[in-house]
Amino acid sequence: MNYQQTLDFLYSKLPMFTRVGASAFKKDLTNTIILCNALDNPQDKFKSIHVAGTNGKGSTSHMLASVLQAQGYKTGLYTSPHLKDFRERIRINGKMISKTEVIAFVKNQKQLIEKVEPSFFEVTVALAFDCFARHQVDIAVIEVGLGGRLDSTNIISPLTSVITNISLDHTNMLGNTLAEIAGEKAGIIKKDTPVVIGETHEASAPVFNKKATEMNAPIVFADQVLTALDFKLANNKLSLSVYQGEEIKYKNLQSDLTGVYQHKNILTVLETLAVLNAQTEIKTDVQNVYKGISQVKKQTGLQGRWQTLSKNPLVICDTGHNEAGIAEVIKNISQTPYQNLHIVFGMVKDKDISKVLALLPKNASYYFCKPDLERGLAANELADQAAGFGLKGNTYSSVAEAKAMAIQSAGAKDLVYIGGSTFVVAEAI
Structure with missing residues (x-):
């Protein structure tokens, strides 16, 4: 099989969450354990950091990897989903896994895959762990796919666990309350292993504290230790200063991730690095943190x-796709100068979209579209529901058509925002 045939085999043979939703989510770790046993348990052959959370876990994982890379560590990074290329999920020092390695892995494990019938995600996790072990990475940052407790990645023994935050998402699988969802995410907290929580929330904090006590895991809430102030946005960089109490820890720290919401993820990253410095052999210095x-985008x-996809008009996309994520996007839109607002929007059909639609600005022109996957919500259904929230616009047969029409309709000083789903963004960039 060549590379495309290998991917076609994985896509056609294995249930894939991004395409079909909950039916692809395997509610135990059995398949992952079988696959990794057959590979001589690669997950035990490298040091790791485990990152969960509803929002921000991708940015946090990439930032951690970027700093560790800057420090000179050979750094693995496993994330999901991918936007353009399957190989984005598995990187070492920012470089994607080679097509040859993907082909060889699937060829060697084809019989086992056909026997076990794992999910697409389970195979991808096994491939990532095998890749990191064979390349002898110094450290790997492993992002949870969904939840935590039953996620395929949860067979690692990390140096530290990280949970960015909790908000309502994937409620059909993880629970209908913040406490229930926190219980699933808390499943990555391991015995005697430090855990960093990004954001304190009254509903989730007791759940995390209880689990940490049970596991004898030292716990710290990043937003209780560090504060971000002095925000500025200039030259495509977000700049801020980070304080610990009255003491300034990082003055004028610059990030190439310019969403204002990134300050929360930055605090989580800095506290995680502090924990690693204090309690493990993985050390980073201030210069390489800066x-x-x-340079997150460049390095990872x-x-x-x-x-930002283009200017005149300004076209910006963001993968925020649940209530909390869209709330942060709206804050960013409000801080961006523009004359008129155009929103290209699509969603998947297994989400509670009413809470998202309620947040969206009414004084915008909407271009409703359906991402090109089975789970995509039909554009006319989305438009009908949006109309109930006073959101007006037209429907388009594809993301590309909606994007083209928005750009064509926008004036030079207008803002075109593209989002609603990771898959809409994937088609737009």
């Missing part, structure tokens, strides 16, 4: 986070 935070290839 370097790593300022991160895309789709408040990303």
Whole structure:
């Protein structure tokens, strides 16, 4: 099989969450354990950091990897989903896994895959762990796919666990309350292993504290230790200063991820690095923290986070797709100068979209579209529901058509925002 045939085999043979939703989510770790046993348990052969959370886990994972890379560590990075190329999920020092490695892995494991019938995600996790072990990475940053407790990645024994935040998402699988969802995310907290929580929330904090006590895991809430102030946005960089109490820890820290919401992720990253410095052999110095935070996109290839696609008109996309994520996007829109607002918007059909639609600005022209996957919500259904919230616009047969029409309709000083789903962003960039 060549590379495309290999991907076609994986896509056609294995249930894939991004395409079909909940039916692809395997509610135990059995398949992952079988696959990794057959590979001589590669997950035990490298040091790791495990990152969960509802929003921000991707940005946080990429930032951590960028700093560790800047420090000179050979750094693995596993994230999902991909936007353009399957290989984005598995990187070492920012470089995607080779097509040859993907082909060889699937060829060697084809019989086992056909026997076990794992999910697409389970195979991808096994491939990532095998890749990191064979390349002998110094450290790997492993992003949880969904939840935590039953996620395929949860067979690692990390140096530290990180949970960015909790908000309502994937409620059909993880629970209908913040406490229930926190319980699933808290499943990555391991015995005697420090855990960093990004944001304190009254509903989730007791859940995390209880689990940490049970596991004898030292716990710290980043937003209780560090504060971000003095925000500025200039030359495509977000700049801020970070304080610990009255003491300034990082003055004028620059980030190439310009979404204002990134300050929360930056605090989570800085506290995680402090924990690693204090409690493990993985050390980073201030100079490389500055370097790593300022060059995330360049060093790790991160895309789709408040990303500028073009100017005149200004076209920006963002992968925020749930209530909390869209709330942050709206804050960014409100801080961006523009004359008229155009919003290209599409969603998937297994989400509660009413809470998202309620947040969206009414004084915008909407271009409703359906991302090109089975889970995509039909554009006319989205438009009908949006009309109930006073959102007016037209429907388009594809993301590309909606984007083209928005840009064509916009004046030079207008803003075109593209989002609603990771898959809409994937088609737009």
